[in-house]
Amino acid sequence: xxxxxxxxxxxxTTRRIIAEHIDPYLDEWEAEQMFPxxxxxxxxxxxxxxxIGKAADYGGMELDFSYEMxxxxxxxxxxxxxxxxxxxxxxxxxxxxxxxxxxxxLKREYLAPTIAGDLVGCIGVSEASAGSDVSQIKTWARxxxxxxxxxxxxxxxxxxxxxxxxxxxxxxxxxxGPHKNKSLIIVPLKSxxxxxxxxxxxxxxxxxxxxxxxxxxVRVPASNRIxxxxxxxxxxMEQFQEERMFVAARSMRSMxxxxxxxxxxxxxxxxxxxxxxSNQVVYHKLAEMQTEIQALRSLLYRAIEQYMDGQDIAxxxxxAKYYAGKLSMKIPNECLQFWGGQGVMNExxxxxxxxxxxxxxxxxGANEIMLEVIAKTMGIHPGKRA
Numbered sequence: 001x002x003x004x005x006x007x008x009x010x011x012x013t014t015r016r017i018i019a020e021h022i023d024p025y026l027d028e029w030e031a032e033q034m035f036p037x038x039x040x041x042x043x044x045x046x047x048x049x050x051x052i053g054k055a056a057d058y059g060g061m062e063l064d065f066s067y068e069m070x071x072x073x074x075x076x077x078x079x080x081x082x083x084x085x086x087x088x089x090x091x092x093x094x095x096x097x098x099x100x101x102x103x104x105x106l107k108r109e110y111l112a113p114t115i116a117g118d119l120v121g122c123i124g125v126s127e128a129s130a131g132s133d134v135s136q137i138k139t140w141a142r143x144x145x146x147x148x149x150x151x152x153x154x155x156x157x158x159x160x161x162x163x164x165x166x167x168x169x170x171x172x173x174x175x176x177g178p179h180k181n182k183s184l185i186i187v188p189l190k191s192x193x194x195x196x197x198x199x200x201x202x203x204x205x206x207x208x209x210x211x212x213x214x215x216x217x218v219r220v221p222a223s224n225r226i227x228x229x230x231x232x233x234x235x236x237m238e239q240f241q242e243e244r245m246f247v248a249a250r251s252m253r254s255m256x257x258x259x260x261x262x263x264x265x266x267x268x269x270x271x272x273x274x275x276x277x278s279n280q281v282v283y284h285k286l287a288e289m290q291t292e293i294q295a296l297r298s299l300l301y302r303a304i305e306q307y308m309d310g311q312d313i314a315x316x317x318x319x320a321k322y323y324a325g326k327l328s329m330k331i332p333n334e335c336l337q338f339w340g341g342q343g344v345m346n347e348x349x350x351x352x353x354x355x356x357x358x359x360x361x362x363x364x365g366a367n368e369i370m371l372e373v374i375a376k377t378m379g380i381h382p383g384k385r386a
Contacts, residue, residue, distance in 0.1 A: 001301045006063075007070050010052070014074040017047050026080050029207040030352070033199075035083050037120045037162040037209070041090055045117020050091050054099050058112040065242075065308050068092060069300075072246045076253025079349050081356035082205030084250055085363070089158045090114065092246040094121040094167045097184050097235040101227030110165055110186055122189070124154040124168040124213065125236060131156070132369045134236065135178035139170040139215065141185055143222065148172070148185060150218040153197070156363075160211025161199050163189050168215075173230050182232035186224040193218035204359040240365065241313060244321035247364045248300050251324045251357060255293055255331045258353045259286055262335040265342070282338055289331050296323050315377035322370035325361030332357045 021043040029035040044050050052068045054060025061067075072092070075084040098111050113119040130136040139152025150170060157166070166187050173181040187194065197212040227235060263286060266277035276282055303316035332354040336343035343350050361367045375381040 001066050001069075001304060003070075007067060010049075010063075010067055010070055011074050013047055014049060014071055015077070017043055017049065018074075018078055022078055022083065026078070026083070026207065029083065030080060033201075033206050034161070034209050035080075035086070035207050037086060037159060038117075040083070040087070041120055042117035044087065044090075045115060050117055051115030052091070054095070054111065054115055058099075058107050059115040060099075066304055068242075069245060069249045069304050072249035073253050076250045076255075077257060079257075079352065080207045081250070081254065081353075081359065082208035085205055085359075086159050086208040088243070088246045088250065089123055090121055093239060093243045094123040096239045096242050097226050098167060098186070100238070101184075101231075101235055102186075103223065106186060106224065106226065114165075119164040120159050120162055122157050122159045122163040122166040123239070124157055124166040124187075126156050127153060128155045128212075132366050134169070135233070137169060137171065137182070139168070141168075141170040141172050141183065143172070144219075146222050147219050148222055148225070150185070150187065150193075150215045150220065152215050154213045154215075156200065157211045157213055158205075158208055160189075160213055161196055161209035165189060166213070167226070169232050169236050172232070176230055179233045181230055182236075183229050184226040184232040184235050185220060186226065187215070187218060187220050189213075191218050191220060204355050206355075241307070241317045243364045244317045244370075245300060245303060245307070247360060248296065248317075248320040248324040251328050251360045252293055252297055252300070254353060254357060255327060256290070258332050258335045258350060258357075259290055259293075261350060262286065262338050266338050269340075276338055285334055285338075289327075289334060292327055293331075296320065296327060299323060315374055318365070318370040318373040318377075321365060322367050322374065325367045325370070328357040328360035 021040060048061050049071055051060030052063050052071055053065055056062050075087060078084050095111060095114060098107060114121050125134055127137050141148040141150045152170060166189055168185050168187045169182055170185060171181055172183040175181060193216040195214045197214050200210045200212060202210060266282055267275055269276045300320040303313045303320050306316060307313045336350050336354045339350055342348055345351060
């Protein structure tokens, strides 16, 4: 990617918002296992950071996707992946289908205030029995005149406790098979019949509120459907591409920060007459990990360029997400080892990085699912050869 002055200005704006509105409160929010979503989203929205690639008619900046990825990569500097995951849901995961396929009325009611930070959005795909296999979701929306009546549940919903609306994937037909019987529907979370069963207690991403949601005869207008009926699976697969690139971009800077702070610590810590960093096994490992991050960055930037050119990036986006997940299991683990006993103390950010980055290999498509997608695009998956 070619970075312009405008890219760098966006990066500086993002850093300013982080410094003023996020960094001073992170430890408090981690301890409370909740950050004030509306307050933070409003600060980001006022700076234009929640609608970078969205149409100006709805409050966006209409910049190309490379700017969204600069934003995502800069968010990786935040010492809380829980908070940046929630921001990513708002900016890149619950809004692409709405922006690309929603009606003007629906975009004015939900997209515009979400870009402004006045509403907090969620994406509702996963269920307790249908995480990686999206085609097997059970939530059902039955047509009743001009409305849908929705029943079912969703699991692991980021922003689910504080959110105002959810982009809900649900079944809308008994015909067409699991890839042609689903729709995306906007559901206000204050609707009668919507309930937060519980706020989930997580090992990772502790500053974000993650919920299990239930829908019991929830009635919403059919006009809340995004695009065509039974096209929801396709629309969601499109959204996943942007989500996976966001996750890869955000993780790169977080992993680099883990390396940087490990270098600083290892360069000061004295053992056996020298610093930890003076040991070849240590500086070689750190050099190797930095090389791997740069390889991920090159892969991701190539995917971004092809995405902006309108090419099919299912393979490259899945490769970038897979490699980010793989490195996120390796790099924080290796770095923490060089911290010794200090590495397992919660007062040191490396322990949080070790927990939070582990989620990269699971959320937004587990590593194993990414390999399935890659194998299919290579034509070597058994299902493709049959």
